[in-house]
Amino acid sequence: MKANSNQTSIILTVPAALLCACIGTGGAFASESTERLTNPKYIFTTAVKSEIDGETLFSGGGEREFQKQSKQLQESFGLNVTQYSALMKTTRSSVYKWHDLNTPLKKVRSKTQDRFNQLSFVLYLIKERHQTLFGEWLRNPIEPLVQEVNALLEGDTILRDDFIELSTKINISLRKVADTKDLNNMLGIT
Numbered sequence: 001m002k003a004n005s006n007q008t009s010i011i012l013t014v015p016a017a018l019l020c021a022c023i024g025t026g027g028a029f030a031s032e033s034t035e036r037l038t039n040p041k042y043i044f045t046t047a048v049k050s051e052i053d054g055e056t057l058f059s060g061g062g063e064r065e066f067q068k069q070s071k072q073l074q075e076s077f078g079l080n081v082t083q084y085s086a087l088m089k090t091t092r093s094s095v096y097k098w099h100d101l102n103t104p105l106k107k108v109r110s111k112t113q114d115r116f117n118q119l120s121f122v123l124y125l126i127k128e129r130h131q132t133l134f135g136e137w138l139r140n141p142i143e144p145l146v147q148e149v150n151a152l153l154e155g156d157t158i159l160r161d162d163f164i165e166l167s168t169k170i171n172i173s174l175r176k177v178a179d180t181k182d183l184n185n186m187l188g189i190t
Contacts, residue, residue, distance in 0.1 A: 063105040070116060071099040077123055078135035087153050088115050118158040125167040130174035137177055145173055 074084040074095070085092045090112070098105065126134055140146050149170060152162055184190070 063108050064101075066108045066113070066116070067098050067101055067105060069120075070095075071101070073116070073120060073123065074099070076131050077126070078132040079138075080135060083135055083138060087119055088112070089156075118160075119153070121160060122153070122158055122163040122167075125164065125170075126174065127171050130171060130178055133174050133177050133181075137174055143173070145169055 070088075073079075074081075079087070081092050081095050085095045088095065097103070123131075123134070138146060138150060141150075145166070149163075149166060152159060152166070
């Protein structure tokens with residue numbers, strides 16, 4: 001953490017921070033991880049952040065960095081454009097524009113940045129080895145947990161605490177999906 005007179009820069013690497021927070025470190029850093037999960041001052045995204053007078057703004061890469069990170073988030077979690085646009089509260093057309101790296105964005109609205117931050121935080125609670133299955137899993141409307149997660153993610157504000165509580169169940173469910181896929185592959189079932 002680097003402190004200036006009016007600005008504090010926070011650089012967090014999501015996978016490493018959440019690995020310690022979710023899996024644990026055998027007691028080391030336990031209070032630190034708990035504080036980060038419960039303190040709204042900590043922002044968990046793949047971006048470099050700056051806090052200026054209580055507002056969180058993108059710094060460093062700006063619009064181009066947002067484009068790259070947005071595309072990476074969608075792909076990493078196996079979300080199709082329709083799913084991602086619904087979760088980001090925007091149109092499919094906007095998502096295609098964001099992800100066209102050949103056409104730089106002029107500006108990213110703060111509302112879009114805030115939504116991206118919320119979505120990044122909760123999605124990185126999903127274990128890395130199951131992340132690519134998340135989009136497919138969300139398309140199973142029969143499972144009650146999927147319905148609950150969809151309702152949380154599609155709300156105007158993503159409630160972090162509620163998602164944190166569900167993250168263990170989500171990871172277990174995704175592990176079952178992965179195990180089923182592995183078994184089907186072993187048996188030659190498509």
